[in-house]
Amino acid sequence: MAQWSRCVSAMALAEAGGVPADRLPYLTRSFTPEALRRGSGRADLPGALERELGAVSVNEAQSNPFQPDLQLRGFTASPLLGTPQGLAVYQDGVRINEAFGDALHWDMIPENAVREVDLVGSNPAFGLNALGGAIALRMKDGFTAPGARLQALGGSFGRRSFSGEYGVQAGNAAAYLAAEGLDEDGWHNRSPSRLRRRYGDIGLRGRTGELHLSLTAGHSRLVGNGLLPVELLAADRHAVFTHPDRTVNDLVMLSPRGTTELTEAVSLQAVGYVRSFRQSTFNADIAEFAACDDGAGALCTEDGARVTGRGSGQPIPAAVLGGAPAGVLNRTSTHSTSTGGTAQVTVAAPVLGRGNRLAVGLALDHAASDFAASTELGALTAGRSVFGLGEDIAQPDGSIAPVRLRSTTTTWESMRPIRWRCRTAWR
Numbered sequence: 001m002a003q004w005s006r007c008v009s010a011m012a013l014a015e016a017g018g019v020p021a022d023r024l025p026y027l028t029r030s031f032t033p034e035a036l037r038r039g040s041g042r043a044d045l046p047g048a049l050e051r052e053l054g055a056v057s058v059n060e061a062q063s064n065p066f067q068p069d070l071q072l073r074g075f076t077a078s079p080l081l082g083t084p085q086g087l088a089v090y091q092d093g094v095r096i097n098e099a100f101g102d103a104l105h106w107d108m109i110p111e112n113a114v115r116e117v118d119l120v121g122s123n124p125a126f127g128l129n130a131l132g133g134a135i136a137l138r139m140k141d142g143f144t145a146p147g148a149r150l151q152a153l154g155g156s157f158g159r160r161s162f163s164g165e166y167g168v169q170a171g172n173a174a175a176y177l178a179a180e181g182l183d184e185d186g187w188h189n190r191s192p193s194r195l196r197r198r199y200g201d202i203g204l205r206g207r208t209g210e211l212h213l214s215l216t217a218g219h220s221r222l223v224g225n226g227l228l229p230v231e232l233l234a235a236d237r238h239a240v241f242t243h244p245d246r247t248v249n250d251l252v253m254l255s256p257r258g259t260t261e262l263t264e265a266v267s268l269q270a271v272g273y274v275r276s277f278r279q280s281t282f283n284a285d286i287a288e289f290a291a292c293d294d295g296a297g298a299l300c301t302e303d304g305a306r307v308t309g310r311g312s313g314q315p316i317p318a319a320v321l322g323g324a325p326a327g328v329l330n331r332t333s334t335h336s337t338s339t340g341g342t343a344q345v346t347v348a349a350p351v352l353g354r355g356n357r358l359a360v361g362l363a364l365d366h367a368a369s370d371f372a373a374s375t376e377l378g379a380l381t382a383g384r385s386v387f388g389l390g391e392d393i394a395q396p397d398g399s400i401a402p403v404r405l406r407s408t409t410t411t412w413e414s415m416r417p418i419r420w421r422c423r424t425a426w427r
Contacts (some may be wrong), residue, residue: 004116027121043111046070064215064224066107066195073131077104088130090344091137093271094255099338099367102129108218108251110199112163113178115140127413133186141201142167142174176201189238194221209260242284243385250278265349274343279334289326291318310402320389324379327386332373340365365411374405
């Protein structure tokens, strides 16, 4: 099954466009690393945007501080698959919204390696889903951030973090490396989180241009046990309703970029990338299953539909629960590999004796994603955990069923609105 759609868009403008902020026909705001650290003492990109801008709000809908939903005037950048996304985020010209679902994983951004953050108002030049605007991250390198910096922090609920960075320049060459790690126990019971991020850059600078190769890598294991009834909260503020609720993310991205002056008035900027992202989730929840009213001893949903096994296709007997409340273990896995590049030519030549700057460019992005989801029947224990019974389930109405999906997307974007065809296929 295949679906074809038209893409009318524009490429993301490269950093080296050279237009002063006060000449741009849209609102821009810039933030330095000092602004990112203000308040908490460590780099915190979503928190800094919320502190510095009244139009930004952050909530922890996933019940984990490293999986926030950020909203700018009602438009969202969220790690939750299925959330309507309305903000595009770029890292040195590479769009880091994931290819599958356009989700944005804040825990994969190496925040201590961010040199400057530009927040740009709604502008079609920033491509897909930039309805509410775009966030452009400019990263450090050995030319702009020489020297060594170390930081260690500790706090409540078992939080401890360490970050370090080192930049060095030798003539026309420079290197930069940043690493950070964070662990915490969480204020809920059974809610630990672990975060590791690394960023490296090698750069060469010549008389007419500059070339860089950067590597971004991250690993996180985040637990965000969700909301609980007020009665349980009143009895124990650290309690959890069901557990576990775990998300594991892994990212590797390699990106070359460069800029060169072709003539005194004409310059070329280009960036490419290869990106691999893997995610697995494991979520325990209560299920509204009980013995069927017809006395057959099978397990039924609230509306009377029989719960059947994925492999056998036969109704599951209610006796397998052993008298315990029914639960489910939801699992998902996502693997996306994306490649692409952007090239832009900037011409800064007067026209009729007046200052003028013309930018023309093209971008190509290609991504292949594999997604799978399944639901296993379980029983709720006295400790509020769900014990799996080894049977994946599927309902006749399809509301709980194994899912396997493969999506391939190719997108062209140009500086002027040209119609292109984009293909998305799934099975």
